[in-house]
Amino acid sequence: xxxxxxxxxxxxxxxxxxxxxxxxxxxxxxxxxxxxxxxxxxxxxxxxxxxxxxxxxxxxxxxxxxxxxxxxxxxxxxxxxxxxxxxxxxxxxxxxxxxxxxxxxxxxxxxxxxxxxxxxxxxxxx
Amino acid sequence: xxxxxxxxxxxxxxxxxxxxxxxxxxxxxxxxxxxxxxxxxxxxxxxxxxxxxxxxxxxxxxxxxxxxxxxxxxxxxxxxxxxxxxxxxxxxxxxxxxxxxxxxxxxxxxxxxxxxxxxxxxxxxxxxxxxxxxxxxxxxxxxxxxxxxxxxxx
Numbered sequence: 259x260x261x262x263x264x265x266x267x268x269x270x271x272x273x274x275x276x277x278x279x280x281x282x283x284x285x286x287x288x289x290x291x292x293x294x295x296x297x298x299x300x301x302x303x304x305x306x307x308x309x310x311x312x313x314x315x316x317x318x319x320x321x322x323x324x325x326x327x328x329x330x331x332x333x334x335x336x337x338x339x340x341x342x343x344x345x346x347x348x349x350x351x352x353x354x355x356x357x358x359x360x361x362x363x364x365x366x367x368x369x370x371x372x373x374x375x376x377x378x379x380x381x382x383x384x
Numbered sequence: 385x386x387x388x389x390x391x392x393x394x395x396x397x398x399x400x401x402x403x404x405x406x407x408x409x410x411x412x413x414x415x416x417x418x419x420x421x422x423x424x425x426x427x428x429x430x431x432x433x434x435x436x437x438x439x440x441x442x443x444x445x446x447x448x449x450x451x452x453x454x455x456x457x458x459x460x461x462x463x464x465x466x467x468x469x470x471x472x473x474x475x476x477x478x479x480x481x482x483x484x485x486x487x488x489x490x491x492x493x494x495x496x497x498x499x500x501x502x503x504x505x506x507x508x509x510x511x512x513x514x515x516x517x518x519x520x521x522x523x524x525x526x527x528x529x530x531x532x533x534x535x536x537x538x
Contacts, residue, residue, distance in 0.1 A: 334503035360422035364513035
């Protein structure tokens with residue numbers, strides 16, 4: 259059964275979560291370029307992490323392909339999530355990105371190197 | 385001889401996104417190189433974010449020059465800053481140039497995750513992800529940070 263969790267929509271950013279059997283999927287669109295994205299993203303990622311653990315999903319997939327930019331403060335929110343997951347691995351974090359978007363092609367594989375056992379960069383052409 | 389784009393504006397956060405998109409479009413046309421254009425616009429955006437956060441006076445300045453002789457693009461953001469921020473920047477420059485860019489970037493990410501507050505990942509991101517050379521000039525309380533990109537030779 260597929261279920262929908264509460265999406266996040268604010269300041270030019272949209273994140274739509276959905277549960278598909280053993281996978282939790284988040285589709286991001288717009289841009290992360292607010293002054294302090296941690297204010298809304300840190301608690302949001304924490305809720306997703308909590309939900310994923312509670313539901314015992316195998317993976318959380320973040321689809322970044324329609325996210326046209328993320329500033330370094332936004333990158334830090336993902337770093338915090340990955341650091342928490344690395345310390346207590348409960349699922350795989352799959353970061354699906356578009357190789358044709360420059361920031362995604364350079365940032366996402368680097369993020370994955372923080373925790374190669376739990377973070378999977380999934381490159382898509384388009 | 386160089387072509388350039390120059391902007392002066394009150395350092396308001398909401399302008400940064402507009403500038404980033406404009407710079408990307410401008411250099412997409414000027415350089416016919418999408419990747420380089422997006423790297424230049426990312427650098428401009430990160431440097432402007434720092435300027436808005438740390439500038440001591442109400443003006444931001446951005447100049448992007450295409451240096452034809454050197455075959456480079458120079459993204460320069462200039463602002464007035466307090467001495468404590470200038471010292472922080474000097475330490476930051478020393479730190480990010482003290483090792484392999486990728487190792488430094490990963491280490492800074494790990495450190496940033498353990499502390500509250502600003503990410504301070506912008507400069508190393510420009511250095512590592514965009515492959516730019518960084519230069520810091522300080523003159524009478526005015527800070528200029530340059531991100532310099534080599535251009536492909538025709």
